[in-house]
Amino acid sequence: xSKVSTEAPVIKTGAQSHEVRSEDVTPLQVLSPDGEVVxxxxxxxxxxxxxxxxxxxxxxxxxxxxxxVNLGRQGRLGFYAPVSxxxxxxxxxxxxxxxxxxxxxxxxxxxxxxxHGLPLYQAFLYSRGHQHGGQIPEGVNVLMPQIIIxxxxxxxxxxAMGFKLKGEKRVAITYTGDGxxxxxxxxxxxxxxxxxxxxxxYFVQNNGYAITTPFAKQxxxxxxxxxxxxxxxxxxxxxxMDVLAVISAVQxxxxxxxxxxxxxxxxxxxxxxxxxxxxxxTTKYRTKEEEQEWNLRDPxxxxxxxxxxxxxxxxxxxxxxxxxxxxxVNEHIKxxxxxxxMTVAGLIDSMFETTPAYLEEQKADFQ
Amino acid sequence: xxxxxxxxxxxxxMRVELKRDPNVIxxxxxxxxxxxxxxxxxxxxxxxxxxxxxDTPLAESAIGGLAVGLGTQGFRPIAEIQFVGxxxxxxxxxxxxxxxxxxxxxxxxxxxxxxRTPFGGGVKAAELHTDSLEGLAIQTPGIKVVIPSNxxxxxxxxxxxxxxxxxxxxxxxxxxxxxFRDEVPEDDYTVPIGKAKVVREGKDVTIxxxxxxxxxxxxxxxxxEKSGISAEVIxxxxxxxxxxxxxxxxxxxxxxxxxxxxxxxxxxxAAEIIAQxxxxxxxxxxxxxxxVAGPDTVYPFAQVEDAWLPSVARIVKSVNQVLxx
Numbered sequence: 105x106s107k108v109s110t111e112a113p114v115i116k117t118g119a120q121s122h123e124v125r126s127e128d129v130t131p132l133q134v135l136s137p138d139g140e141v142v143x144x145x146x147x148x149x150x151x152x153x154x155x156x157x158x159x160x161x162x163x164x165x166x167x168x169x170x171x172x173v174n175l176g177r178q179g180r181l182g183f184y185a186p187v188s189x190x191x192x193x194x195x196x197x198x199x200x201x202x203x204x205x206x207x208x209x210x211x212x213x214x215x216x217x218x219x220h221g222l223p224l225y226q227a228f229l230y231s232r233g234h235q236h237g238g239q240i241p242e243g244v245n246v247l248m249p250q251i252i253i254x255x256x257x258x259x260x261x262x263x264a265m266g267f268k269l270k271g272e273k274r275v276a277i278t279y280t281g282d283g284x285x286x287x288x289x290x291x292x293x294x295x296x297x298x299x300x301x302x303x304x305x306y307f308v309q310n311n312g313y314a315i316t317t318p319f320a321k322q323x324x325x326x327x328x329x330x331x332x333x334x335x336x337x338x339x340x341x342x343x344x345m346d347v348l349a350v351i352s353a354v355q356x357x358x359x360x361x362x363x364x365x366x367x368x369x370x371x372x373x374x375x376x377x378x379x380x381x382x383x384x385x386t387t388k389y390r391t392k393e394e395e396q397e398w399n400l401r402d403p404x405x406x407x408x409x410x411x412x413x414x415x416x417x418x419x420x421x422x423x424x425x426x427x428x429x430x431x432x433v434n435e436h437i438k439x440x441x442x443x444x445x446m447t448v449a450g451l452i453d454s455m456f457e458t459t460p461a462y463l464e465e466q467k468a469d470f471q
Numbered sequence: 472x473x474x475x476x477x478x479x480x481x482x483x484x485m486r487v488e489l490k491r492d493p494n495v496i497x498x499x500x501x502x503x504x505x506x507x508x509x510x511x512x513x514x515x516x517x518x519x520x521x522x523x524x525x526d527t528p529l530a531e532s533a534i535g536g537l538a539v540g541l542g543t544q545g546f547r548p549i550a551e552i553q554f555v556g557x558x559x560x561x562x563x564x565x566x567x568x569x570x571x572x573x574x575x576x577x578x579x580x581x582x583x584x585x586x587r588t589p590f591g592g593g594v595k596a597a598e599l600h601t602d603s604l605e606g607l608a609i610q611t612p613g614i615k616v617v618i619p620s621n622x623x624x625x626x627x628x629x630x631x632x633x634x635x636x637x638x639x640x641x642x643x644x645x646x647x648x649x650x651f652r653d654e655v656p657e658d659d660y661t662v663p664i665g666k667a668k669v670v671r672e673g674k675d676v677t678i679x680x681x682x683x684x685x686x687x688x689x690x691x692x693x694x695x696e697k698s699g700i701s702a703e704v705i706x707x708x709x710x711x712x713x714x715x716x717x718x719x720x721x722x723x724x725x726x727x728x729x730x731x732x733x734x735x736x737x738x739x740x741a742a743e744i745i746a747q748x749x750x751x752x753x754x755x756x757x758x759x760x761x762x763v764a765g766p767d768t769v770y771p772f773a774q775v776e777d778a779w780l781p782s783v784a785r786i787v788k789s790v791n792q793v794l795x796x
Contacts (some may be wrong), residue, residue, distance in 0.1 A: 206539075239577035247543070248575055257569055260535050262540015268521055269546070271495070276540075289563075292533035299528050455613055456572050457581065457636040460665060460712040 129329055131341045131373055134348035137401050138410025142248040148200075148353045156416055158199055158347060160425050162191040162404050163216045167377070167429035168224075172231070176382050180437060185212040187410035189345075193309045193372045195219060196350030201277065206267075207246040208260040210253065212309075216279070217246045224432060228440035233306035235446055235454065239378075253280060254289030257306060262292045264304035264367070275361040277354070279306040283314025285328045291335065294369060298336040303361030306369045309344060316378045316389045332369040332458060342370030345401040348410075375401070376450060386414045475655040478648040480622035484629035485512065485549060488517050492547060495633060497548045499534055499551030499587075508553060509589060509648055511518045531557050535586070539572065542582040547633060555590035555642065556599025557712050560605070569614030569638040582638045585629070591683055592733060592780050593642035595773040596792025601645060602770045603682075603734035608640045609711045615664055616711040620685040622653040624708055627662025628680045629676060635664060644682045668715035669721065671773045674704035676790050677721040677728040679744055681707040684781060691731075691786035702790060710740045718744070719752045723725075726757040727793045731786055736764040758796030763789045 117436050134143045141147060150158070169188045175181040187194060193216040198207070207216050214227045221244035230249065238248040250256035260278035267274045271383055284290055308328050312319050325331060332339025338360065340351045350372060357368035375398040377388045386395075411417035412413030448470040452463050459467070475483060488495045497512060501527040501541050506513030514534055516524040529536050531552055538548040552558050558565065569582040592601040608616045617639055619625035625643070632639035670685060680688040685706045692702035703721050707714065722728050728748065730741040741762040748760050763781045765771075771779040 235574075235577045238575050238579065240579045242579075247580070250598055252563055252567060255536065258536020258564060259543070260539040261533065262537040262542075263544055264539050264540075265537060266546055269541075270544075275514070289532055289536065292528075292530040293536065295528055295530065296537065364745045451574070454578055456573065462712050462715070466521030 126456040129341045131343045132349045133343040133346050135410055137406055148351045160196045163425040164429040165191045167426045171433040182233050183383050184231050189375045190346035190376040192350050193344045193374050196347040197354045200351045200354035205273050206263050206276040207254040209249050210279050211249045211251050213279045220246050225352050228434035228437055253284045254287035257289050257293035260304050261296050265304035273362040275303040275358045279307045282310040282319045283391045286322050294335040298368035301366040304367045305357045308371045309374050310371055311374050311376045328371040338368040341371045344374030345403045347407050472654045472655050475622045475654040476649050476652050477622045477625045480626040481629050481653050482511050482627040488633040495547045496547040498527050500553045501791045502551050531560035535561035539568045542584050543580045547583045548584045552588040554600040555588045555604055556602050566611040570611050584638045585632045585641050587641045589643045589645050591646050593646045606738040618642045618682045618710050620706050622655050624662050626655055627660055631661045631664050660710050665709050665712040667705050667707045667717040670706045671704040673701040675701045677725045678702050679703045680731040684733050688731050691783045694787050700731045714749050721753045723755050728760045729789045731763045735767045760792040761789050
């Protein structure tokens with residue numbers, strides 16, 4: 105006779121209850137807003153030159169954002185999603201990767217692509233609506249910015265599976281915003297990664313708003329990081345205005361992934377100082393007080409203070425980088441503007457490896 | 472040569488390609504150990520291992536996205552969507568992400584993916600298992616649409632689809648999986664994508680069709696022959712790209728045509744086929760090109776399926792209409 109248990113089946117939840125519970129999380133922080141190291145164990149190992157390089161990239165990105173907004177107003181750029189305020193998440197998370205790691209960006213994540221190797225003029229071409237903007241150079245491991253919020257999450261999952269199948273010690277990282285965490289693809293991607301134990305990092309830049317919709321309207325979950333619980337992957341929350349916390353968290357997640365430990369969801373708390381897009385008006389849904397409060401957490405100010413105390417950075421350095429960035433933007437926007445115009449025939453030929461007869465016929469109308 | 476039904480021929484095509492190319496991988500819901508709900512992938516995991524042929528969690532969008540991601544890394548995924556009605560869950564990945572990958576990246580990336588899905592009526596299946604959704608696909612730039620009607624074509628077209636460096640939507644009619652056996656070569660061969668086949672020669676009228684309706688059309692042609700009407704039946708085999716040259720050549724001979732499809736009248740491929748005939752062969756037509764199709768309702772409840780699906784009688788009636796125009 106076999107024994108049949110009369111007790112209710114047990115599903116382990118971590119809590120002594122039939123309800124799934126979880127603890128509050130505290131965002132990982134390495135630097136205080138005053139630039140003091142508050143968490144020395146999590147301080148990434150970085151040389152002075154590396155620290156300066158990170159600051160260089162953040163100042164460069166802020167200046168590029170300033171210029172891009174102006175270029176947009178002049179009609180010299182098209183679609184553009186501002187990034188000011190998110191330099192720590194963007195620059196820091198890319199800096200924590202290796203060049204062979206793969207980035208699947210959302211539409212706001214152009215800085216990660218550029219720092220991973222996409223030439224700046226191609227970023228401008230993407231903004232202007234030119235196909236060459238998406239012709240990623242060989243050896244630069246990124247996809248084009250993704251407009252369909254959530255789609256890139258699944259691509260990163262598939263790419264990570266490719267790395268695992270080939271036995272390569274590489275990770276894929278993908279980005280979305282707080283609004284994106286409500287998409288089905290967000291859950292599906294993390295769930296697949298959990299099931300297959302894939303080397304992938306789901307990096308959510310929670311800037312508090314999805315266009316005009318505040319985070320509180322996206323979910324009643326305690327945090328986005330908590331959503332990892334549903335899929336069995338690691339979940340973390342970090343201070344997204346602290347570049348060293350970002351680097352520490354991403355380096356750790358990448359190591360976990362490379363060593364077969366599976367995926368990590370990182371929720372970075374950040375803020376965009378500018379509107380969602382050039383067509384957005386923040387005065388309709390944000391308060392001055394809120395903006396001022398977040399300005400005090402400006403990642404450039406915080407990291408700048410830290411570097412100044414170490415004697416690695418000063419105001420002249422910032423001014424010099426701004427000048428360099430302006431010159432680079434000028435040079436690259438010119439290059440973008442001088443890029444050969446596209447033709448309909450060229451577009452037709454880029455649809456398939458071999459252009460089928462019906463498209464050849466349609467091409468004739470445009471030659 | 473071996474005798475195979477269409478399901479076995481499709482499986483054999485996948486087996487040939489899994490063996491030939493280590494980058495070919497196959498996945499979907501229940502395709503691994505069990506070999507699929509129709510056993511179309513039976514034995515493949517045992518032969519090639521669970522890193523080449525594997526089950527996924529139940530989420531069609533992620534199956535599509537997995538294929539797109541893997542496609543950028545040199546793999547050639549065959550992704551199965553268990554039933555056609557579930558492609559809606561995966562439409563973004565199939566018809567946006569995969570279909571546009573080459574174009575969006577200016578050729579830097581591409582999507583060498585076969586999306587397989589069973590479809591098609593007459594089997595009394597549950598809701599959303601049998602709808603004819605090829606019309607959605609043919610309106611999608613960047614994806615090819617293949618629908619075989621017999622074992623020989625199914626194997627040759629599947630091998631072509633797997634080797635194609637662009638995404639192919641490969642629709643397998645449920646009613647044809649086990650319908651009959653054919654001589655199918657055991658080694659590899661291809662049937663070109665984009666080429667129709669004249670399955671029955673005739674001189675009075677052209678019947679254009681695909682999928683199960685090819686067989687219904689042949690039966691109708693046999694019926695018409697009893698009245699001395701000679702119908703030419705063409706199996707389109709691929710809906711995108713459409714083999715308009717074979718269609719026009721037939722109409723030049725018969726001067727009359729109808730299109731028979733299982734999809735609803737304003738869905739499917741018939742309207743596009745007729746538009747192309749108008750552009751290329753209007754001066755050869757003695758009558759308008761008519762459609763035999765399902766009515767524009769939601770796909771029927773199982774109990775009324777047989778009355779709903781295009782029948783031999785409706786095809787015969789339609790042919791008589793164009794002949795007597």
